[in-house]
Amino acid sequence: MSGQPQRRPLRVAVGADEAGLALKDALADLLRGDARVAAVRDFGVHEPDDRTAYPNIGLLAAQAVADGQADRALLVCGTGIGMAITANKVAGVRATVAHDAYSVERSVLSNNCQVLALGARVVGTELAKRLVREWLDLEFDDSSASARKVEVISRYESGRRA
Numbered sequence: 001m002s003g004q005p006q007r008r009p010l011r012v013a014v015g016a017d018e019a020g021l022a023l024k025d026a027l028a029d030l031l032r033g034d035a036r037v038a039a040v041r042d043f044g045v046h047e048p049d050d051r052t053a054y055p056n057i058g059l060l061a062a063q064a065v066a067d068g069q070a071d072r073a074l075l076v077c078g079t080g081i082g083m084a085i086t087a088n089k090v091a092g093v094r095a096t097v098a099h100d101a102y103s104v105e106r107s108v109l110s111n112n113c114q115v116l117a118l119g120a121r122v123v124g125t126e127l128a129k130r131l132v133r134e135w136l137d138l139e140f141d142d143s144s145a146s147a148r149k150v151e152v153i154s155r156y157e158s159g160r161r162a
């Protein structure tokens with residue numbers, strides 16, 4: 001038996017624009033079938049002819065994280081860049097684009113990112129699935145040296161510079 005404490009299953013928000021819809025749906029299916037996931041909340045888009053701009057979706061999903069309604073968000077657009085920029089505008093949210101396993105790992109372990117943005121025009125479906133499976137296992141250590149660095153960002157964001 002492992003000495004690791006059992007982790008609470010994650011509530012994951014997902015969202016995409018029309019460029020990311022197919023990949024978002026594939027990843028949402030993966031998440032729904034994963035025991036490490038308690039719930040998936042899909043902020044759309046749901047139809048390929050829905051032209052809702054990526055920031056409108058990204059803001060809703062990131063806000064769900066900031067409000068504590070979701071633990072993580074997985075956002076997909078053409079490159080992932082717009083979704084990451086958008087999510088980072090929401091106070092308390094740390095988002096990144098990452099298409100390689102090391103960056104995905106460090107985004108959680110170094111930076112405590114709750115949001116992963118993927119580019120459907122950049123990454124293949126199978127690689128994206130693998131990255132997301134690995135992402136679910138990652139957990140930030142609040143007592144790590146990295147936590148003190150992330151705290152500098154949080155302090156700045158809340159207006160406390162010292």
Ligand SMILES: O=C[C@H](O)[C@H](O)COP(=O)(O)O
Nearest residue numbers: 019077078079080081082083
């Ligand atoms: O970052 C933005 C996304 O890649 C989006 O899917 C495409 O945006 P665009 O239509 O402005 O190029």
